[in-house]
Amino acid sequence: MAAECRHREIPPRSGTAFTLAKGDRLSVIDPCGEQVADLLAYNRHDVGEVISSGRTLDYASRIYLTTGDPLYSNRSNVLLRIVEDTVGRHDFLLTPCSADTFRIIYGDADPHRGCFGNLAAALAPFGIGPDAIPVAFNCFMNVPIDAATGAFTVEPPLSRAGDRIVFEAEMDLIIGLTACSALQSNGGSFKPIHYEITRSGSASLPSNF
């Protein structure tokens, strides 16, 4: 059965949400290079089940994830698995940037709503409120750590134009995805993110994508 393929753009400093069926593949593509995309995932049939950095990192015994690694939920089920990764450096420690981030870290008086606000707006139609937004899997975000002190810095992503990370859904999901809004995370400029969904031939659940 032929797979179905669709391609979309997330404009700079914005976000979106959509569904995946079990078996679908999601490619997150950095079209210009050095651009982060925050990714969230929820069980489509029970949104109390959500991506969990703490469980995922614990089971991986590694903070940097790449091809082959599963992303677990707060109930220890696998939501997504990374099946391709041309970059190999992503962050899974930090929450989406937000008005609070820009106020506290950057000192902005009239801060942008950030990935947090963009995700909250995109996920609201699915009945997911802002308090239910945890640490995101931050595709292409480059956060090296000093092992002795634990201090970290947010450096430009290692991604070049056309780099991608591909996830396969291991259950029916709601996905939130952004083109990140924080200057420091994106090498000093705001760029779009592209994404592509390859529908599993055998999965024929209706989708509001």
Next chain:
Amino acid sequence: MAAECRHREIPPRSGTAFTLAKGDRLSVIDPCGEQVADLLAYNRHDVGEVISSGRTLDYASRIYLTTGDPLYSNRSNVLLRIVEDTVGRHDFLLTPCSADTFRIIYGDADPHRGCFGNLAAALAPFGIGPDAIPVAFNCFMNVPIDAATGAFTVEPPLSRAGDRIVFEAEMDLIIGLTACSALQSNGGSFKPIHYEITRSGSASLPSNF
């Protein structure tokens, strides 16, 4: 006005929950050495507001926290501040150990409910369900990271008998606290945790402690 002081023991592999008023101080004490205590904190007046590793680490730009560092909520408010710390090494990356942890990491066929189960049971009377348990602040947990690969190991705590970490509440809180149930986290044996609450002289809110 005289401060009020109480002292309690959490038996090995168990947990408890209690309230703090703004200004109260909570001392978490390792009476035998090399024993971890997982700590959670919720806004006492709105339990949708909960401790956030992602926001806290982002604002600190450091994964190892100690004296002076604030612990933020998912709404970017300060819940607790570390005011004393005789150890200087704690973890804020990993979720509480759970039946899933013991099944997935240790391969246990009939796993203990772990800190996760102990916290869920202790927090249930406050209307806090298991899905609302995020990454805990894991007092005394020693998780060194290889900066190049991101791989980490769980090593025996650096705490010796009598070591402590002291938190001051910056809002009225519900606290969950355990004597951790994972062998690897505790140097190979299960020991109790002591804690002590020093009530603020000026705070006289009723408490179910």
